Amino acid sequence: MVYTVSLASQLEEHHISAIDFDGRSYNVTVGIENDGIEFVGHIWFTDEAWEDEGIRDHGAIPGKSAEQVLQHARALSDHDLTLRFRRAQVDQRRFHGLRKLTEQVLDRIRHLNKVSTSMRAGLLEVDEAASEIDATERQLHEMIDQLRHFAGVTTRD
DSSP states (O other): OOOOOOOOOOOEEEEEEEEEETTEEEEEEEEEEEOSSSEEEEEEEEOTTOSSSOEEEEEEEEESSHHHHHHHHHTOOHHHHHHHHHHHHHHOOTTHHHHHHHHHHHHHHHHHHHHHHHHHTTSSOHHHHHHHHHHHHHHHHHHHHHHHHHTTOOOOO
């Protein structure tokens, strides 16, 4: 018997709120992914004046469903969000774009491992796994081609 495994880890983004800090307004969203075990949310802070994707709070919001993560994120007070924003600012990396691309590359490598181990365990058909491996390798090559663009690019100081 062959069981199917969901290979897609779609990122869902949801608007949560807006906070004011030091005279500026920041949009607050939560990105939710399923890592194969649970749903995990990360809070993002953005400003229209910024050219990048914003600042991500490193704290995770786990849940048994995307809705549970979303409810938890929406329950955070403005004070909680401000504290998370301040923490995110402190943790912000100088090479944000390069770091994000590196995380995406690592995510795709983990995905390759997940597909490979699922195939060996008999959870995926060999043809389906081979097709997914090929697609993931193409994605990795595209990401690697972007490294030159991000290397040496810094965010706001």
